[in-house]
Amino acid sequence: MSASHPDRNRASPEDAAQHIESAEAGDESRVVEVRVAAAATQLPVMRAVAGDLAMRADFDVDTIADLRLAVDEACSSLVRLAAERSQLLGRFRTEDDRLEFTAEVTSTDPSGPRKNTFSWRVLGALTDTVASSVQESDSRDDGHVVRIELSKGRMVHE
Amino acid sequence: MTQADSEHAYRGQDYEELAPLFVEFADLDNEDRRRAELRDKLVTAHLPIAQHIARRFSNRGESQEDLIQVATLGLINAVDRFDPQRGVDFLSYAVPTIMGEVRRHFRDTGWTVRVPRRLQERHLSISSAISTLSQELGRAPVPSEIAEHLGISRDEVHQGLEAGNAYRSSSLDELLSDTDEIPLGDAIGSPDAELDEVENREAIRPLLHELGERERRIVVLRFFKSMTQTQIAEQIGISQMHVSRLLARTLSWLRERLEVEAPPEPVTDT
Numbered sequence: 001m002s003a004s005h006p007d008r009n010r011a012s013p014e015d016a017a018q019h020i021e022s023a024e025a026g027d028e029s030r031v032v033e034v035r036v037a038a039a040a041t042q043l044p045v046m047r048a049v050a051g052d053l054a055m056r057a058d059f060d061v062d063t064i065a066d067l068r069l070a071v072d073e074a075c076s077s078l079v080r081l082a083a084e085r086s087q088l089l090g091r092f093r094t095e096d097d098r099l100e101f102t103a104e105v106t107s108t109d110p111s112g113p114r115k116n117t118f119s120w121r122v123l124g125a126l127t128d129t130v131a132s133s134v135q136e137s138d139s140r141d142d143g144h145v146v147r148i149e150l151s152k153g154r155m156v157h158e
Numbered sequence: 159m160t161q162a163d164s165e166h167a168y169r170g171q172d173y174e175e176l177a178p179l180f181v182e183f184a185d186l187d188n189e190d191r192r193r194a195e196l197r198d199k200l201v202t203a204h205l206p207i208a209q210h211i212a213r214r215f216s217n218r219g220e221s222q223e224d225l226i227q228v229a230t231l232g233l234i235n236a237v238d239r240f241d242p243q244r245g246v247d248f249l250s251y252a253v254p255t256i257m258g259e260v261r262r263h264f265r266d267t268g269w270t271v272r273v274p275r276r277l278q279e280r281h282l283s284i285s286s287a288i289s290t291l292s293q294e295l296g297r298a299p300v301p302s303e304i305a306e307h308l309g310i311s312r313d314e315v316h317q318g319l320e321a322g323n324a325y326r327s328s329s330l331d332e333l334l335s336d337t338d339e340i341p342l343g344d345a346i347g348s349p350d351a352e353l354d355e356v357e358n359r360e361a362i363r364p365l366l367h368e369l370g371e372r373e374r375r376i377v378v379l380r381f382f383k384s385m386t387q388t389q390i391a392e393q394i395g396i397s398q399m400h401v402s403r404l405l406a407r408t409l410s411w412l413r414e415r416l417e418v419e420a421p422p423e424p425v426t427d428t
Contacts, residue, residue: 051323055301055316061288062298062386064319065402069409076413116357118416122409125381155297 034090038082038105046090047072050101057094059154067099067152070126074103074148077119081107081146098128098153106143110134113148127152173249176203180242200237201230204252208233211256214368225260232259280318283308285397288388298388298398322399323406358416365415373408376401 034049036042050071054064075088082088082105093100112134113120123130130150137143179196186193211232212225236252287307291299299307301315308315353359366374372394379385379393380401387405391398 048320051320052316055319058300058302058312060298060300061304061319061398061402062388064301065387065398065405068323069402069406072406073409073413076410080417114357118353118356118358118362118412121356122381125384154300 030094032092032094034092036088036090038079038086038088040076040079042088043072043075043079046075046088046103049090049092050099053092053094054099057099057154059099063152063154066126067101070123070130070150070152071101071103073119073123073126074101074130074150077113077123078103078105078146078148081105081109081113083108083143086143098151100149100151102147102149104145104147106137106139107134107146108142108144109146110144112144112146123148123150173204176200177242177248180240180248183237184240184242197237201234204233204237204248205230207249207252208256211253211260215260224263228260228263229256232256235259277317277321280310280314281321281399284315284318285322285399288398289391292388292392292398298386319399322403361416362412365412369408373404376404377408380405 032049032053034046036045047068051064051068054067059067071090075090078088086106089104091102113132115132120130127150130148133147133149135145135147137145179200183193183196183200186196208229209226212222212229215225216222232255233252236248236255239255240248240251242248284304287304288299291303291307295303301312301319305312305315353362356362366377369377376390376394379390380387385393387401388398391401394401
C-alpha cells in the first residue's frame, strides 16, 4: 500500500499517522512545511515559498509562474472554507522532476471545495494533477480536515 | 445591479439634456463668468462617471479617495477640452479621457514596494532574456539558462524573477488595454462557450466581460485553450513576466469579486 497517499474516503488516525511518518521518513530535505493563519493576508508567504522552491529546482519560468498561481488559488479556496482562527498548513515536496504541494485547513463544512467551479478549472489548467479530500478532524469534534493536493512537473523537452 | 449593467449604468442616465450646455460653454469667452458657472455645473453633473470609473479600479492598491481625485481631474480636463462640434457625445470623449488620467496615475507609481534601481534593471534584462531564449529554444527557459545567457549568477536571476512579482500588479496600462492596442489575430475574446460546464458561470461571465480585452484574452488562452504563458506572451506581444503578472492579478481580482457578489451558497446535497 502506498502510505504517501492517504485514503481519501476512509480516514482513521492510523492513516493520518502513517501519512505523517512517511513524509518524515523520506528525504526530509525535500519537504518544506509552512503553517500560517488561515487568512488571505498570509497567502503571499505560500506563494513566495512555491516560487522559490520552483526556481531553486530550476523549473522553467512558465512552470514557476504556474505553480505560484496554483498555490495561490488552492490556498485561497481553502481559506474561504477554513473555520475561524484555524491554520493553513502547506507542505511542499520537491522531487527531481516535480513539485508536490498539499494544503489543508480545518473546516466546519464537510463538503470540501466544489469541483465544477471556475476556480477548480483554473487549478486543473495550472497543474498536472489536483485532488481534494476531506477527513474527520482528530482534534476538533465538529471539524473536518479539508485538503487540496496538487503537483506539477518540469516540462520535458527533447 | 450586475457588473454587465454597471458598465453601462452611466449611459442610461440622462446626460443628454446637458448637451446644449456644452455648446454654450464652448462658445463662451474664457473671462466670462457664465463660463465658470457652466464649467462647475458640467463637472458636478458628470461626477458619477468619474466616481464610477474610480470604483472600477479599486482593490488595486490605490486609495479610493486618490482614485476619485485623479478621475475627477480627468473629468475636468474632458469638460475643458470637449468640442461639441465634432459630432461625438461627451461620454464617448470623457470616458477614455478619465481612464487615461487614471492610467497615467498608476503608471507614475510603478512598483508596489520600493525596488532598488539595480533590481529593476535586472528585472528588465531578465525579462528580455526570457523572450530571446524562448525564441531560440522554442520553449520557456529555466533560470540557469537565463543566468548563463546574461552572465550573472542564478541567485541574481532568482532575485530578478522575485522582483518581477513586486512590480505593481495594478499598473493601469497593463490593466485596461485600449481596444486599439489589441492585436486582432483571431476572434478569441469571449469565453462564454467555454464556461458551459462551470457551475458559477453566471457570476463569472459578467466579470470576464468587465476585464480589459487583453486580460480576458489571456485568461481564455491560458485556462481554456491550454496555451503556456510563453506562447501567450508571444501571441499578445508582451513579456512572459507581464503575462504572469496579469494572470495573477486577474485571478485575484476575480476571486475578490466573486466573493463579494456571490457569497458561498448554503451547502445542499445533490
